[in-house]
Amino acid sequence: MVNVPPILQWPAGRLDFSAGPLVMGILNITPDSFSDGGRFLDKDKAVAAGIQMARQGAAIIDVGAESTRPGASPVPVEEQIRRAVPVIKELSAGINIPISIDAKDADAAEAAVKAGASILNDITALADERMAQLAVRYQLPVILMHMQGTPETMQVQPHYENVVRQVKEFLAQRAACAQASGIPAERIFVDPGIGFGKTTEHNLLLLNQLGQITSLGYRVLVGLSRKRFLGEITGKQEPKERLFATAAAVALSAAQGASIVRVHDVAPMVDVVKTAYAIASAAGSSFAT
Numbered sequence: 001m002v003n004v005p006p007i008l009q010w011p012a013g014r015l016d017f018s019a020g021p022l023v024m025g026i027l028n029i030t031p032d033s034f035s036d037g038g039r040f041l042d043k044d045k046a047v048a049a050g051i052q053m054a055r056q057g058a059a060i061i062d063v064g065a066e067s068t069r070p071g072a073s074p075v076p077v078e079e080q081i082r083r084a085v086p087v088i089k090e091l092s093a094g095i096n097i098p099i100s101i102d103a104k105d106a107d108a109a110e111a112a113v114k115a116g117a118s119i120l121n122d123i124t125a126l127a128d129e130r131m132a133q134l135a136v137r138y139q140l141p142v143i144l145m146h147m148q149g150t151p152e153t154m155q156v157q158p159h160y161e162n163v164v165r166q167v168k169e170f171l172a173q174r175a176a177c178a179q180a181s182g183i184p185a186e187r188i189f190v191d192p193g194i195g196f197g198k199t200t201e202h203n204l205l206l207l208n209q210l211g212q213i214t215s216l217g218y219r220v221l222v223g224l225s226r227k228r229f230l231g232e233i234t235g236k237q238e239p240k241e242r243l244f245a246t247a248a249a250v251a252l253s254a255a256q257g258a259s260i261v262r263v264h265d266v267a268p269m270v271d272v273v274k275t276a277y278a279i280a281s282a283a284g285s286s287f288a289t
Contacts, residue, residue, distance in 0.1 A: 002175075002185045002216065002217030002218055003217060004185060004186045004217065004218065004219055005186060006018040008141065008186055008187065008219075010118070010139050010140065010141060010187060011138075011139050012098070012118035012138070012139075012140070013097075013098035013118045013119070013141075014098075015059060015060070015098065015141075017219070017259055019277075020254070020273065020274065020277035020278075020281070021254045021258055021259055021260060021261060021273050021276075021277060022059035022060065022259065022260050022261075022273075023057060023058050023059060023060075023260070023261055023263060023266055023269050023270050023273055024058065024059065024060040024061070024062050024100070024221070024260050024261065024262040024263070025050070025053030025054070025056075025058035025060070025061050025062065025263065025264075025266045026062055026064070026225065026262060026263060026264050027046060027049060027050050027053070027061050027062060027063050027064070027087075027091075028064045028067070029046050029063065029064065029065050029083045029084060029087055030064060030065060030066065030067045030075075030083070031067075043086050043087055043090065046087045046091070047087055047090045047091045047094065050063075050087070050091045050094075050095065050099075051091070051094050051095055053266045054095040054096075054097050056266040056267040056270060057266060057267065057270035058097065058266045058270075059097055059098075059260075060097060060098050060099070060100055060119065060260070061091065061095065061097065061098075061099050061100070062099075062100045062101075062102050062121055062262060063084055063087060063088055063091070063099055063100070063101055063102065063112070063117065064101075064102035064103075065079075065080040065081075065083040065084040065102075065103070065108070066080050066102075066103065066104075066108075068102075068123055068196070070155040070195075070228075077105050077107045077108045080103065080105065080108040081107070081108055081111045081112075084101065084103075084108070084111070084112050084115070085111055085112065085115045086115075088101070088112055088115040088116045088117050089115045089116055091116070092115070092116025092117075093116075098118045098119055099116060099117045099118060099119070100117060100118075100119035100120070100121045100143070101113065101117040101119070101120060101121065102121045102123070103120070103121070103122065104122050104123055104124045104127065104128065104131070105128065106128050106130035106131050106133075106134055109122075109131060109134055110134055113134065113138055113140065118138075118140055118141075119140060119141045119142070119143065120134065120135055120140055120141070120142045120143065121142075121143040121145075122142065122143065122144065122145065123145045123147055123193070123196065124145075124147065125144035125145055125146065125147075125170075125171075125174040126142065126144060126174065126177070126178060126181075129181075132177075132178060132181035132182075132183065133181070135178075135181075135183050135187075136181060136182040136183060139187075140187070141187040141188070141189065142178060142183055142187065142188055142189065143189040143190075143191055143221055144171060144174045144175060144178060144188065144189065144190050144191065145190075145191035145192075145193045145196065146167045146170050146171055146190075146191065146192055146193040146196065146197075147193050147196035147197050148160075148196070148197025148198070149197045155197065158197045158198055158199055158202065160202060163198065163202045163205055163206060164205055164206060164209045164212050164213075165212075167192050167193070167206060167213070168212050168213055168216065171190040171191075171192070171213065171216060171218075172216055174190075175188050175190055175216065175218055185217075185218065188218050188219075189218060189219045189220065189221045189259070189260065190213065190216065190218045190219075190220055190221070191220070191221040191222065191223060192206045192210070192213050192220075192222065193223075194206060194207070194222065194223060194224040194227060194229075195223075195224070195227045195228060195229060198229075199229075200229040200232045200233070203224070203227075203229045204229070207222075207224070207249060207252060207253060207256075210222070210253060210256040210257065210258065211256050211257060214256065214257035214258070219259035219260070220257065220258050220259055220260075221258065221259065221260040221261075221262060222250075222253040222258040222260070222261050222262070223261075223262035223263075224246065224249050224250070224253070224261075225246050225250075225261075225262060225263040225264045225265070225269075226239040226240065226242045226243075226246055226264055227239075227242075230242045230245035230246060230249065231245075233245060243265055243268065246263065246264075246265065246269070247268065247269065247272045250263065250269055250272050250273065250276075251272050251273075251275070251276040252276075254272070254273050254276040254277055254280070255276050255277075255279070255280045261273060
């Protein structure tokens, strides 16, 4: 069992979980992300959106230059850098909260770090060993996500014997590897990877039993904003129509100990998280901070 302090500090940033879960704002600077692809390809629009999310209460802005939607093809590292670096440079000068880089390629991640990012959000859980080395060298927090397959293949008949147990075991193993590489436990976040190689039933089981993931002791990030399984439940075909479904899932995730929720709609989800935390705290629940 890992125990982490309520306040996370590292040379380039600080996050305070003492008042409950935090909200991470999604800033995709891609032409093909499932929900907001193409909206923020213009640097000035992207920077303005990031600043707005910070003003709305986001504790972290997560910048992604490569779509990881189902069926997405890899983006060359050079193109990721071209998209991300100018935005991160300008955004980091305009906000006083950490920026995370959503990347699995160490070269793209390092370019982002040099531009001002200070958290590594890796959907492959540091499969590239250079990512761990980068985190150690710059003393950065890391987010380790579970994914079955790759974005291109992950939704082609995903299968598990026991999805909760297998995801938990994978995250425990990858977190242990991160620690063995020299990353302190308090700088490690784990993410069950909702929608990444999972059916709707798999997603629901993971969310229903999120306590199994938080029981590892690492801080847990949950990313489910506007995702397809919410559309399958509600019948809402357009991602932007899934705000209330997202809110319900975010509230339940917060009530089960998620430390961070990763969302598109920052302002309403800040209210959702605060309310869920207040109710759960009044009932004497404890949160994984």
